[in-house]
Amino acid sequence: MSTPRLRRHDLIWLDPGVDAGLFAALGQRGLARDWVQQGFPLVVARQSNEHAGKANQVALGFTLPSAPMRTRVMLRADRTAIIRHTRPLPLSETIQHAPAGWRAGLDSLRTLLERTGTEARVYGSLSSEIFTGMRYLDKxxxxxxxxxxxxxTRLRELLAGLEDFSPEVPSIDGEVLSASGWAVAWRELASALRTGAPRQVLAKSDCEARLIAVDEFIQPILLPA
Structure with a gap:
C-alpha cells in the first residue's frame, strides 16, 4: 500500500492507544499525551531535510492557547500511529463557527474567491478553535x-481583492499555494507583482524553504494579460 502524501497544514489524528509522549521532547511529553487522548488533530509541519527521507516518520505540531503566550508542541511521530488524515477545512465549512463580527467580511471574501477561481482552506487559530472548542481567537x-x-485562478484579481479587503474584519493572513507545491505569503507575492521589478520571494514546500523567482512561482498559475 502506498504511503499517503502529507502536506504542510494537513491535519493528522494519532491513535490514542499509542503513547504520543514518546514522540515529543521530554518537557512536552505530558502535553502531547493529553492532546492525543482528547482526540484533537495535529498539524503537519514542514519536514526538515534531515528527516525528509524517513518515510516512517512525520513532523507534527499543535498549539495550546496558554496565556500570556501560546505553547507550541512539536512531535516526530511514527506514520503507523496515524489513524486519520485530512486537508485543512475549506473556508465554506468554517464560516458558521467564526466570530459574528467576521461574518459580513467572510461573505465578501467568499464572493472574491469564487469570482477568481480560488479554493481557500483555513488553518491557524480559527481551525484550532473549531476542532478543540478552546478559545484561540481574540480581537x-x-x-x-x-x-x-x-x-x-485569476491571480492578479485575487491579490488585488485581498489588498482591498485588508481593512475589513478579519485581517487576512496566509499563503498562495501553487500547483507546483510551493507556497508564498500572499502579501509578499502581491507586493512583488505590483512593483513589477525582477525579484525573488520566500517560498515554502513540504520539506524546504528558499528564495525563488516570482516568475518561477507563478508559472503554473495562468495570469490574464
Whole structure:
C-alpha cells in the first residue's frame, strides 16, 4: 500500500492507544499525551531535510492557547500511529463557527474567491478553535488561509481583492499555494507583482524553504494579460 502524501497544514489524528509522549521532547511529553487522548488533530509541519527521507516518520505540531503566550508542541511521530488524515477545512465549512463580527467580511471574501477561481482552506487559530472548542481567537486575531491556485485562478484579481479587503474584519493572513507545491505569503507575492521589478520571494514546500523567482512561482498559475 502506498504511503499517503502529507502536506504542510494537513491535519493528522494519532491513535490514542499509542503513547504520543514518546514522540515529543521530554518537557512536552505530558502535553502531547493529553492532546492525543482528547482526540484533537495535529498539524503537519514542514519536514526538515534531515528527516525528509524517513518515510516512517512525520513532523507534527499543535498549539495550546496558554496565556500570556501560546505553547507550541512539536512531535516526530511514527506514520503507523496515524489513524486519520485530512486537508485543512475549506473556508465554506468554517464560516458558521467564526466570530459574528467576521461574518459580513467572510461573505465578501467568499464572493472574491469564487469570482477568481480560488479554493481557500483555513488553518491557524480559527481551525484550532473549531476542532478543540478552546478559545484561540481574540480581537487581534487574523484569519489564516491557504489559497490554492491553479490554471483557472485569476491571480492578479485575487491579490488585488485581498489588498482591498485588508481593512475589513478579519485581517487576512496566509499563503498562495501553487500547483507546483510551493507556497508564498500572499502579501509578499502581491507586493512583488505590483512593483513589477525582477525579484525573488520566500517560498515554502513540504520539506524546504528558499528564495525563488516570482516568475518561477507563478508559472503554473495562468495570469490574464
Amino acid at each position: 487581534a486575531s487574523d484569519l489564516d488561509l491557504l489559497l490554492e491556485c491553479g490554471a483557472s
